[in-house]
Amino acid sequence: MTALTTTGWWRDESREPLRRNLGLIGVLVALFGIGAIIRPDLYGDPQWVVDNTLVILQQAAAIGVVTVGMTFVIIGGGIDLSVGALIALAGVWSTTVATQSFGAGGMIFTAIIVGVLAGLVNGVLIAYGRLVPFIATLAMLVAARGLAAQISGKQTQVSNDQFINGLASSKVLGIPSLVLVLLAVAGLGWVLLNRTTFGRRTVAIGGNQEAARLAGINVRRHTMLLYALSGLCCGIAAIMLTSLATSSQAAAAELYELDAIAAAIIGGTLLSGGRGTVTGSLIGVVVFATITNLFAIANLPTEVQNMVKGGIIVFAVLVQQLKFKSVKQLLTRT
Amino acid sequence: MTTTEPDVILRLSNVVKDFPGVRALDGVELEVRAGEVHCLLGQNGAGKSTLIKVLAGVHKADAGTVEWLGEPVSFANPQAAMKAGIATIYQELDLVDDMSVAENVFLGHEPRKFGFVLPGQAARNTTTILRRLGHAEVPPRRLVRALPNAGKQLVSMARALSHEAKLIIMDEPSAVLAHDEVANLFRIIRDLTAQGIAVVYISHRLEEIREIGDRVTVLRDGQTSAVNLPARTTPTRDLVSRMTGRNIEYVFPPRPETERGELLLEVENLSRDNEFHDVSLKVHGGEIVGIAGLVGSGRSELLETIFGARRADSGSITMSGKPLRGSVATAVRAGLGMAPEERKSQALLLGEPVYRNMTLTTFSRIARFGFTDADREQRESMAVADQLELRPRDVRRSVSTLSGGNQQKVVVGRWLLGGTKLLILDEPTRGVDIGARAELYQVIRQLTAQGVGVLLVSSEVPEVLGLADRVLVMREGRVVRQADAGQLTEDDVLDLVMAGSLDTSGEEAA
Structure with a gap:
């Protein structure tokens, strides 16, 4: 065209993630406001607010770790439906009597190895076996839950390890350890995505797989690694959940895949790949955890809570398409 | 053809279209006669796409008049333009790959009775239209996915005819075609114009414009830099200079007289x-x-x-x-x-x-x-x-x-x-x-x-x-x-x- 479009910095396309994150933080503020209206007695107490915030983050920690891995997979153009099942498998495997005999180190090692190896199986099937990610990870979902039930004999396996069990209740500098784990994983994820060649390859493959391939990027190997990364996050999350419950079972982390995908999507990760941020996903997780917390405080039933969550997902995707132009444009377009 | 002066079916005068920060069209003139191939020439960003979209009812002109069959019009949406008889064949053909030829041709206006679609009727009508296009051999129940690019284009044209289009706009139709398929496309275009249908043809390739075009309108920076030039006789240098605003005498750089390397x-x-x-x-x-x-x-x-x-x-x-x-x-x-x-x-x-x-x-x-x-x-x-x-x-x-x-x-x-x-x-x-x-x-x-x-x-x-x-x-x-x-x-x-x-x-x- 004849002239360049001159608009404010907030319209700049590269500011898109920042804009969206500010929007999500606005949602958090609104949720806080609702809480303050419902229970002014609690929200008026600064100490309670701090404690409650830590409770929310504690509850968001495991799913947050999984969402970081999921964000990478989705940006890379894939999807991982098996995360909940992998957590259950890694959790059960790491709490068998035999594994527990090796102590906390052995349990953590086992959970992570199981997660990574199962993720690698996903990755090999998708990258080299050319299975559609949806199908491959759906199959893994079913199989991993089955294997977890087999290993545990459908019993709840109690953890007897003091370190693991104490992790969830311990604090460092006043911050719960699990929240620190989440922050560490998210921080490493951010660096990995934004500052390393691994992250750049992820964006390139998700944005245009053919272009990445013709630029000499080893698309298959990288795709495989993405699922292994997701599996690694599942292994970490498995330890966190075991610590919270001081036990593991084959039915653990039910529907985590949906929560992780939803959090990534409302955080601005494009389901078709090529775009997304770790920060956005993290805020997405916190938004969902805050809603759960708010409903618990207000003593409202979980059914309503799920409906609200569904509404928020739809709203977030609508906003994604709208790009803040005008409501009129949204309604009149064909 | 017995008429001495063919009717003007479409006339644009002083059409302006603004986008935020950009004036995409800045006083465009265009005159299309029934039964002619009118070529639209211009560099990328000259406003060709915007102009097409105004004609197709995707955009509304901010100023100026669009006269269609003698009446001033302003299409509210693409369906309105289609109904009025203006069909557009975009470069990225807007077909549904997993539907049959007939379903694509009658997409949105399927022949029906009591609310039930009549596939047989659609298939028969499609064959009739394809015969008009000289391609009765294309099976109407074949999936569009199975057709080569040239065949898909044919389906797009059949769709246009199913709407009784009097004007068909083709946006770089030859870009997706092989050489011999282009010849076939031209034959179809000639058949269409012989039936009194006007075609607005957009292409970068001058030789195609020479072969198929009757008149040329050139766009530059959202303005018409030349209208109604004869397509066959206007010297290339003139066309290029009107498109670019400069003369390109030597398009190809000279070959240097150097030894080739290892x-x-x-x-x-x-x-x-x-x-x-x-x-x-x-x-x-x-x-x-x-x-x-x-x-x-x-x-x-x-x-x-x-x-x-x-x-x-x-x-x-x-x-x-x-x-x-x-x-x-x-x-x-x-x-x-x-x-x-x-x-x-x-x-x-x-x-x-x-x-x-x-x-x-x-x-x-x-x-x-x-x-x-x-x-x-x-x-x-x-x-x-x-x-x-x-x-x-x-x-x-x-x-x-x-x-x-x-x-x-x-x-x-x-x-x-x-x-x-x-x-x-x-x-x-x-x-x-x-x-x-x-x-x-x-x-x-x-x-x-x-x-x-x-x-x-x-x-x-x-x-x-x-x-x-x-x-x-x-x-x-x-x-x-x-x-x-x-x-x-x-x-x-x-x-x-x-x-x-x-x-x-x-x-x-x-």
């Missing part, structure tokens, strides 16, 4: 089943080797095999004396680079800034210990942008906002950054306007002056002859002639390319 690429007896057979070629540093051939002659497959994106069945590829084993990564390491045929789908990350597109092959090398260095990437990209005269010269801008020619520069620039010794260019000027083409030719020449070897494929014979030092002519997967560019004329090449394909084209036309 042997870079040597391909021997390379074959791939059903694609190409027994191809041997050599490319030296500092020379441009051009491959001429039709779509389907195996040329793109050959390039992709050399680049390691496909595996050869037999034969060998050596680069600077070392054998290449079929993988893109090894080819890139050996100093090969490729600008593929489909820029948007095969080369660019449209959501990413220019510099990240430029460093797509080099960011790993620029990175330290796996950590990317965005500052250095931007600096190095900027240097290449300067060298290629990228416009606008801003490497942080999203690559999707660039014109086709500048996007191509980004793809070529990617390989300059990598210190590429041999560059493979597949249709480097497709969808690039004439002004930007001349610049690209200059860029390619400059590269060879630096010792880079270039292997070029183009379906435009004058481009291969004008740019390359040596020319290979391919037909049906075989190299049928190899000669210095100076020893071949366009007619020679066309004869070689077309010979033997006569019986197949006869089959298709039947």
